[in-house]
Amino acid sequence: MSDPEDIQRRFEELEAGRILGDLDAQERLEWEELAKDPRCRADLSLEFTAAAIETEFLPPRAEPLPATTLEHLRRDMARFVSPPPAGSPAERRFVWPGMFSNPQTAWAVAALFAILFAAKALLQFPANGTVKPAVATLSPEEARDILLRQAGDLVQSDFKGTDAFGQMSGKVIWSDQLQEGYLTLTRLAANTPSVSQYQLWIVDPSRDEEPVDGGVFDIPPDRETTxxxxxxxxxxxxxxxxxxxxxxxxxxVVSKQEVVVAIAKTS
Amino acid sequence: MQDCISRYGGLVWSIAERHVRDRSSTEDVVQETFTDLWKSANRYNPAIATEVTFIGMLARRRAIDFVRKASRRPQLEPLCPSDTLHHPDSMRSDAVRWEGEAARKALKQLPPDTQELFFLHFDEGMTHPEISEKTGLPLGTVKTRLRRGLIEVRDILRRTGGSQPSIPSLS
Incomplete structure (x- = not known):
């Protein structure tokens, strides 16, 4: 087989087999040899073709990704971005018009998201207690205000106290993209931490029938708003x-909901 | 990136699950695919392929590579490293933008028996030996028809893709 067209034709057939995942060991060796041959031209067209067919035939997946996989992906992605230049326009923009519609801008924004994710991950999973992310120095009020200014997907809702806590008021803000949120609670009775503590629960039917733990917190006696x-x-x-x-x-771990303090519905 | 995971996580999972057929391995392939995506996203060119096709391609690579490695064949180099996306030739193409609907239309121009093989492989998720068993065709025939069919679909897309955006070089 010395005709360049025959060689190219054979290479393409093997390339198609490689993309379809059906090369046997001998064919694989032949493909590797031909791939080095300057008469053989390779591009991504067959791979794109196979991917276009496969994605066209795939039925839409109804259920969300497993929570463990999502957690791994979110932690993993922070390793692949670097901080955007300080003061760049992208740093102040939290628009997400489409992941790839403008790759440079979108990925600069994505980098900032990932930094915030990384900071959050470090706050939750400190490495031997030696890593102190910059956001750790922010007060909850400051961090909340930053989230209010920057998150493009903010969910907000007002708390309504149950009968025994009718005097309280409050607001919750939450960003799915940043996995970050804050409660602003006013006139909620101070608790004695050694006796009882407040606990937040997040109802997210898309991930689980059971509410997700949102953390335990205290209300100090000397502040009207926390x-x-x-x-x-x-x-x-x-x-x-x-x-x-x-x-x-x-x-x-699982609340009996014996004392429900307040509820904020988002929809 | 978060939005990307939300939007395409299901797609990547489905592709991985179809090829790997094992939940634990599927999770590995999904993670590896997104790692590839974070590394190569700046090389994505929307004029060449839709986001779905691009991410689908990365997922297929990872899944097929995983299956190949798991099949106890001799250890070989990675199927096609992400770096190849950076090579000018790797993105050389005609005036075609690869996307699913056009591929489906192109498939309909293949002989009916070849269409059936594509349906069994891509829609039913059957392996080539399973297709061979179901259709009674020799395995070699199944492989050859699918390979040549894939090349033919690519060529049809190239012939009919004249109205699509031209492909700039990535170099």
Missing amino acids: VIRIRNPLAVNDPKAFVITLEQPGGV
């Missing part, structure tokens, strides 16, 4: 409600 950062160990994708309960010190 800002609490939501600390969700599991990913939340589409919260429908936020519920505050009063629980034993340290909180509980």
Whole structure:
């Protein structure tokens, strides 16, 4: 086989087999040899063709990704971005018009998202307690205000206290993209941490029938308004409600909802 | 990136699951695919392929590579490293933008028996030996028809893709 057209034809057939995943060992060796031959031209056209066919035939997946996979992906992606130049326009823009519609801008924005994710991950999973991300120095009020200014997908809802807590008011803000949120609670009765603690629950039917733990917190006696950062160990994708309960010190894994303090519905 | 995971996570999972057929391995392939995506996203050219096709291609690579490595064949180089996307030739193409609907239309121009093989492979998710068993065709025939069919679909897309955006070089 010395005709360049024959060689190219054979190479393309093997290339198609490689893309379809059906090369046997001998064919694989032949493909490797031909791939080095300058008379053989390779591009991505067959791979794109196979991908276009496969994605066209695939039925849409109804259920969300497993929570463990989502967690791994979110932690993993922070390793692949670097900080955008300080003061660049992208740093101040939190628009996401389409991931690849303008790759440079979109990925600069993505980099900032990932930095915030990384900071959050470090806050939740400190490495031997030696890593102190910059955001750790922010007060909850400051961090909340930054989120209010920057998140493009902010969910906001007002808390309504139950009968025994009717005097309280509050607001929750939450960003799915950043997996970050805050409670601003006013006139909620101070608790004695050694006796009981408040606990937040996030209702997200898209991920689980059971509410997700949003963290245990205290209300100090000397402040009318307290800002609490939501600390969700599991990913939340589409919260429908936020519920505050009063629980034993340290909180509980599953709430009996004996003392429901307040509820904020997002839809 | 978060949006990307939300939008395409299901697609990547489905492709991985179809090829790998094992939940634990599927999770590995999904993670590896997104790692590839973060590394190569700046090389994506929307004039050449849709986001779905581009990400689908990365997922297929990872899944097929995983299956190949798991099949106890001699250890070989990675199927096609992401770096090849950077090579000018790797993105050389005609005035075609690869996307699913056009591919489906092109498939309909193949002989009916070849269309059936594509349907069994891509829609039913059957392996080539499974197709061979179901259709009674020799395995070699199944492989040859699918390979040549894929090349033919590519050529049809190239012939009919004249109205699509031209492809700039990535170099």
